[in-house]
Amino acid sequence: MIGSAERIVCDGDIVVREHGVLRRLTLNRPKALNALTLDMAATMLAQLRAWQDNPAVGAVLIDGAGERGLCAGGDLRALYDAAKSGDDLPARFWSTEYRLDLLIARYRKPVIAIMDGMVMGGGVGISAHAAHRVVTERSTIAMPEVGIGYFPDVGASFLLARAPGRVGFHLALTGERVGAADAIYAGLADIHIPAERLAELPAALAGCRTAQDVRMCLDRISSPPAARKLAAARRWIEACYGADGVAEIFRLLRANDAADAQTALALLQKMSPTSLKITLRNIRSALSFDQVEQSFQQDYRLSLACIAEHDFIEGIRAAIVDKDRKPVWRPDKLEDVTAAIVDRHFETIGERKLNFDA
Secondary structure, three states, X not given: OOOOOOEEEEOOOEEXXXXXXXXXXXXXXXXXXXXEOHHHXXXXXXXXXXXXXXXXXOEEEEEEOOOOEEEOOEOHHHHHHHHHHOOOHHHHHHHHHHHHHHXXXXXXXXXXXXXXXXXXXXXXXXXXXXXXXXXXXXXXXXXXXXXXXXXXXXXXXXXHOOOOOOHHHHHHHHOOOEOHHHHHHOOOOOEEOOHHHHHHHHHHHOOOOXXXXXXXXXXXXOOOOOOOOHHHHHHHHHHHHOXXXXXXXHHHHHHOXXXXXXXXXXXXXXXXXHHHHHHHHHHHHHOOOOOHHHHHHHHHHHHHHHHOOHHXXXXXXXXXXXXOOOOOOOOOOHHHOOHXXXXXXXXXXXXXOOOOOO
């Protein structure tokens, strides 16, 4: 709902609004679950850069149009079509998207992300790195990329690696969807606000200039989320996901008595074997990174490798293009995914390295 003091500055796939010292960016493709395109990422990046040193701007609010979700991820069909035609759109998309995500992570003004409804993939990138991450009872958050022959990108490994125990490993490898309480527990969100009160936020934030002001505003309308389940599952998660490799994780899950462990095993058995191995290596290496920039740079290398490989294209085909939900992975067995296959995803890309000064 737009209050009387709120002014639309720019309309389109990204709606730009002003409300006092608050600036608001709304992803506006509700029929596509606000899937992020290159143009949308570029628009958001340009706006945030313009506002960062503007004294008239106090804080930035990021949300999505409609009630179905903030953003269900990147525009996979566009990536698929570009890969098929040889277009360089994937590289341009990821470089722009990751620069946007990093700017949100490093922004000098408070950024409030409304993680209402579906928040997946690229939606996590534009929200989970924000200073103030709001979830609701409708929130469904996941990084399900392993199921399409890809991996959890957008710097998510940096966050997931630091989740309690091995909970982040579990979420990255299974793509499990979590609600508000578990998102907060895993370090992907901060505060729960009932969905019916979200309309109050623009007016409430219109005078906020500091992180303390923003947090006080959010706290006033917050409430405890529904019960979480990841904390209770932490014991079997730690026991299984602390293994040296994916095959050993499979073995430990198979031997575990917890019903949820068997559910996790069933999920993993559907995933791209190559994606499972590169995802595990990516999140483990993220544990040693000092800055989130390192994760974005590694994600960029991995993304360029994935778009040139079979499984990512096949995964998009099965999920988005033909929708048969029957991807044929190559290799289709864990034991056939050699160290050489995994290593080539992590190879240096030389001058193509993602440069955040650009």
